[in-house]
Amino acid sequence: xxxxxxxxxxxxxxxxxxxxxxxxxxxxxxxxxxxxxxxxxxxxxxxxxxxxxxxxxxxxxxxxxxxxxxxxxxxxxxxxxxxxxxxxxxxxxxxxxxxxxxxxxxxxxxxxxxxxxxxxxxxxxxxxxxxxxxxxxxxxxxxxxxxxxxxxxxxxxxxxxxxxxxxxxxxxxxxxxxxxxxxxxxxxxxxxxxxxxxxxxxxxxxxxxxxxxxxxxxxx
Amino acid sequence: xxxxxxxxxxxxxxxxxxxxxxxxxxxxxxxxxxxxxxxxxxxxxxxxxxxxxxxxxxxxxxxxxxxxxxxxxxxxxxxxxxxxxxxxxxxxxxxxxxxxxxxxxxxxxxxxxxxxxxxxxxxxxxxxxxxxxxxxxxxxxxxxxxxxxxxxxxxxxxxxxxxxxxxxxxxxxxxxxxxxxxxxxxxxxxxxxxxxxxxxxxxxxxxxxxxxxxxxxxxx
Amino acid sequence: xxxxxxxxxxxxxxxxxxxxxxxxxxxxxxxxxxxxxxxxxxxxxxxxxxxxxxxxxxxxxxxxxxxxxxxxxxxxxxxxxxxxxxxxxxxxxxxxxxxxxxxxxxxxxxxxxxxxxxxxxxxxxxxxxxxxxxxxxxxxxxxxxxxxxxxxxxxxxxxxxxxxxxxxxxxxxxxxxxxxxxxxxxxxxxxxxxxxxxxxxxxxxxxxxxxxxxxxxxxx
Numbered sequence: 001x002x003x004x005x006x007x008x009x010x011x012x013x014x015x016x017x018x019x020x021x022x023x024x025x026x027x028x029x030x031x032x033x034x035x036x037x038x039x040x041x042x043x044x045x046x047x048x049x050x051x052x053x054x055x056x057x058x059x060x061x062x063x064x065x066x067x068x069x070x071x072x073x074x075x076x077x078x079x080x081x082x083x084x085x086x087x088x089x090x091x092x093x094x095x096x097x098x099x100x101x102x103x104x105x106x107x108x109x110x111x112x113x114x115x116x117x118x119x120x121x122x123x124x125x126x127x128x129x130x131x132x133x134x135x136x137x138x139x140x141x142x143x144x145x146x147x148x149x150x151x152x153x154x155x156x157x158x159x160x161x162x163x164x165x166x167x168x169x170x171x172x173x174x175x176x177x178x179x180x181x182x183x184x185x186x187x188x189x190x191x192x193x194x195x196x197x198x199x200x201x202x203x204x205x206x207x208x209x210x211x212x213x214x215x216x217x218x219x220x
Numbered sequence: 221x222x223x224x225x226x227x228x229x230x231x232x233x234x235x236x237x238x239x240x241x242x243x244x245x246x247x248x249x250x251x252x253x254x255x256x257x258x259x260x261x262x263x264x265x266x267x268x269x270x271x272x273x274x275x276x277x278x279x280x281x282x283x284x285x286x287x288x289x290x291x292x293x294x295x296x297x298x299x300x301x302x303x304x305x306x307x308x309x310x311x312x313x314x315x316x317x318x319x320x321x322x323x324x325x326x327x328x329x330x331x332x333x334x335x336x337x338x339x340x341x342x343x344x345x346x347x348x349x350x351x352x353x354x355x356x357x358x359x360x361x362x363x364x365x366x367x368x369x370x371x372x373x374x375x376x377x378x379x380x381x382x383x384x385x386x387x388x389x390x391x392x393x394x395x396x397x398x399x400x401x402x403x404x405x406x407x408x409x410x411x412x413x414x415x416x417x418x419x420x421x422x423x424x425x426x427x428x429x430x431x432x433x434x435x436x437x438x439x440x
Numbered sequence: 441x442x443x444x445x446x447x448x449x450x451x452x453x454x455x456x457x458x459x460x461x462x463x464x465x466x467x468x469x470x471x472x473x474x475x476x477x478x479x480x481x482x483x484x485x486x487x488x489x490x491x492x493x494x495x496x497x498x499x500x501x502x503x504x505x506x507x508x509x510x511x512x513x514x515x516x517x518x519x520x521x522x523x524x525x526x527x528x529x530x531x532x533x534x535x536x537x538x539x540x541x542x543x544x545x546x547x548x549x550x551x552x553x554x555x556x557x558x559x560x561x562x563x564x565x566x567x568x569x570x571x572x573x574x575x576x577x578x579x580x581x582x583x584x585x586x587x588x589x590x591x592x593x594x595x596x597x598x599x600x601x602x603x604x605x606x607x608x609x610x611x612x613x614x615x616x617x618x619x620x621x622x623x624x625x626x627x628x629x630x631x632x633x634x635x636x637x638x639x640x641x642x643x644x645x646x647x648x649x650x651x652x653x654x655x656x657x658x659x660x
Contacts, residue, residue, distance in 0.1 A: 039380045039429040056281075061496075063505055065283055073347040087430065127513040144589075149364075149374060154589060160479045209479040210527065259600045259649040276501075285503055293567040307650065369584075369594060 004183040013185065014116055017192075018055060018068055019075070021112035024105040025142050026051035026079055030086055031102035036150050044083040046146055051079060054142035058117050058134055062124055103203055106143065110163070111196030113139035114170040115188045122178070132171035139167040139195070160208040162198065170195025224403040233405065234336055237412075238275060238288055239295070241332035244325040245362050246271035246299055250306050251322035256370050264303040266366055271299060274362035278337050278354055282344055323423055326363065330383070331416030333359035334390040335408045342398070352391035359387040359415070380428040382418065390415025444623040453625065454556055457632075458495060458508055459515070461552035464545040465582050466491035466519055470526050471542035476590050484523040486586055491519060494582035498557050498574055502564055543643055546583065550603070551636030553579035554610040555628045562618070572611035579607040579635070600648040602638065610635025 005013060029050025033043040055068050069075055117138025121131035140156050140163070147154040156163045173194040177187035201207070225233060249270025253263040275288050289295055337358025341351035360376050360383070367374040376383045393414040397407035421427070445453060469490025473483040495508050509515055557578025561571035580596050580603065587594040596603045613634040617627035641647070 041376070041382070041384045041429060045376075045384065060280060060500060061507070063283075063503075067281070069353075070346065070350050073350050076349050076353065126510065129516050130510050130513050133516065148368065148588065156481070156485075162481070164481045164485065209481060261596070261602070261604045261649060265596075265604065280500060283503075287501070290566065290570050293569050296569050296573065368588065 005185060010119075010184060013188065014119060015068075015072075017112050017116045017188070019072070021109045021116060022051045022055070022068070022075060023078075024109035024112065025054070026082060028102045028106040028109065028143070029146050030083065032146050032150060034086075034090065038150075040083070040087060043087065044080065046149055047083055048076075048079055049149060050142045050146040052142070053145040054113055054117070054138040054140065057141045058120065058138040061137070062121060062126075062134065064120075064124075107196050107199040107203065109142075110139045110167060110199055111170060111192040111194075113142075114167040114195040115174055115191040118171040118174045118191065119188065122175070128175045132168060132175060135171035135174070136164055136167040139170075140164050162202045162207065162209055165209070166195045166198040166202065169198060225405060230339075230404060233408070234339060235288075235292075237332050237336045237408070239292070241329045241336060242271045242275070242288070242295060243298075244329035244332065245274070246302060248322045248326040248329065248363070249366050250303065252366055252370060254306075254310065258370075260303070260307060263307065264300065266369055267303055268296075268299055269369060270362045270366040272362070273365040274333055274337070274358040274360065277361045278340065278358040281357070282341060282346075282354065284340075284344075327416050327419040327423065329362075330359045330387060330419055331390060331412040331414075333362075334387040334415040335394055335411040338391040338394045338411065339408065342395070348392075348395045352388060352395060355391035355394070356384055356387040359390075360384050382422045382427065382429055385429070386415045386418040386422065389418060445625060450559075450624060453628070454559060455508075455512075457552050457556045457628070459512070461549045461556060462491045462495070462508070462515060463518075464549035464552065465494070466522060468542045468546040468549065468583070469586050470523065472586055472590060474526075474530065478590075480523070480527060483527065484520065486589055487523055488516075488519055489589060490582040490586040492582070493585040494553055494557070494578040494580065497581045498560065498578040501577070502561060502566075502574065504560070504564075547636050547639040547643065549582075550579045550607060550639055551610060551632040551634075553582075554607040554635040555614055555631040558611040558614045558631065559628065562615070568615045572608060572615060575611035575614070576604055576607040579610075580604050602642045602647065602649055605649070606635045606638040606642065609638060 026047045029047035030043060032050070033046035036042075036046075038046060052067075052069050059065065059067050114135045116135075118131050118135030120138075121134035122128075126134065143156055144154040147156075170191045174187050174191035177190050178184070182190070246267045249267035250263060252270070253266035256262075256266075258266060272287075272289050279285065279287050334355045336355075338351050338355030340358075341354035342348075346354065363376055364374040367376075390411045394407050394411035397410050398404070402410070466487045469487035470483060472490070473486035476482075476486075478486060492507075492509050499505065499507050554575045556575075558571050558575030560578075561574035562568075566574065583596055583603075584594040587596075610631045614627050614631035617630050618624070622630070
């Protein structure tokens with residue numbers, strides 16, 4: 001494998017990463033919507049928002065066009081087929097989606113989108129902290145939209161497990177690796193591994209983030 | 221009536237459609253906010269978000285400027301007057317808005333915005349599936365914003381009646397009619413009729429969308 | 441003090457106002473997130489959304505780049521430090537944030553963002569009503585995002601105290617003062633004073649906005 005791609009190959013690699021991340025998040029949205037017993041349209045919309053929301057917000061903020069789902073419009077058909085297929089399959093098999101089942105594609109998507117978003121922002125000449133933030137937004141915003149539409153407090157902010165923090169550290173890994181003149185491809189793989197890996201460790205170990213502890217949060 | 225308008229007339233027709241749709245959605249937002257007993261400002265904001273939200277998101281995604289409410293800033297005054305008038309009238313007459321009363325302007329706005337959004341995206345050279353999606357976004361997002369701000373699960377995704385599906389079919393009607401070389405004006409009218417008509421049928425017949433049915437949605 | 445700054449000084453003044461407003465809103469977001477017992481990341485995100493949300497939406501709507509937090513990326517570090525510092529301090533001192541404590545920075549931020557947003561939109565040649573609306577959006581949207589993410593009905597729309605109305609009147613004060621050929625600096629100060637002052641009066645006196653009063657809001 002060539003670890004130092006030229007601009008054209010890098011663009012191809014980033015598209016491949018975004019495709020995979022989109023698929024992973026679509027699955028996670030599918031499961032979340034099913035658990036809320038939304039109807040067929042709701043399932044499709046929530047899966048779509050989760051899959052495309054982060055990348056679209058990144059592109060709006062960076063003023064980048066066309067969007068991923070405009071340039072690769074076929075992905076919209078894939079999403080539609082996936083939703084219809086999953087609903088038919090679930091109904092036939094009397095299977096029920098579990099919360100746990102959604103966590104693994106979600107962790108994978110987290111790492112992929114972090115690396116992808118951070119790299120794209122760096123390519124546009126953003127300062128390192130802004131690039132890392134763009135990576136976090138790409139990785140986290142889809143899930144936040146999913147939770148807002150399902151009328152939950154976004155789990156990224158409230159479940160007390162590291163989530164955005166994994167994206168944050170993954171983004172800095174990419175920035176650091178590139179600063180150390182590591183080959184581009186290796187830096188991306190490293191960033192994905194750090195973000196997804198840390199999230200996996202967090203899920204496996206029940207490590208929790210520090211929480212605000214005041215005397216009486218309901219007092220006035 | 222001239223069914224094949226030139227570019228200038230088409231732009232005029234689209235503006236007229238957007239004005240009518242804006243008015244219809246403002247009414248529906250007004251009723252929803254009143255039912256939640258929001259204060260005067262809340263009523264005005266919810267009516268405004270419902271009316272202008274869909275078109276504004278469409279324009280942000282398509283990178284189109286100026287927005288409808290910047291080019292036609294007088295509509296902001298109309299909205300303000302409408303809210304104040306409705307609140308004064310309601311208070312005087314001890315009338316109460318009903319849920320059912322909001323559904324008809326909503327169905328009309330749905331059809332109008334679907335045709336308008338799909339046509340505008342086609343004019344910008346978007347692929348058919350993206351244009352239909354833009355039509356759906358224009359038609360549905362205002363109501364989604366209304367429900368998010370009122371802290372409900374958006375009814376477009378969860379009430380199990382076809383809503384976004386009507387916009388989806390209306391958008392494809394427009395795409396199909398234009399592909400069959402139908403005159404522009406006729407295609408728009410047809411798309412509006414399909415989307416609004418299907419929504420009307422859905423409301424009248426209690427037809428429901430397939431829902432996700434697993435074994436135990438709360439199990440883990 | 442020079443009340444009629446040239447373009448360069450005006451830009452500097454607007455940046456200073458935006459910095460101060462950002463800080464004020466970050467504090468208010470910090471308190472709100474703490475009261476909801478979000479974790480460290482949630483506190484940081486909510487503080488950030490509250491601080492940067494309004495200005496970012498204004499810039500997306502006006503198609504202005506770079507964003508405040510891209511041009512002044514160091515503010516992201518300030519926000520991070522502020523959150524970590526506040527959490528450490530709160531935990532050490534067993535202090536608890538009160539709702540009332542959040543209201544004063546919030547009122548200050550309201551006035552500052554109103555003047556800033558209205559002025560920036562006027563500079564871009566927007567009509568007066570649109571400029572005032574942009575001022576309101578800048579001032580109010582951060583708090584709305586904060587409440588949506590915390591899963592509340594946005595208090596700006598439902599607490600029955602004037603909030604957006606203060607921004608509305610502050611914005612018109614700026615437009616009016618400039619129409620009367622008042623010096624630029626004086627007009628900005630006046631607008632800030634009106635918006636923040638009115639909000640202060642509203643908090644002190646429990647003045648409430650008219651609310652929708654129908655016969656039976658839950659009837660159908």
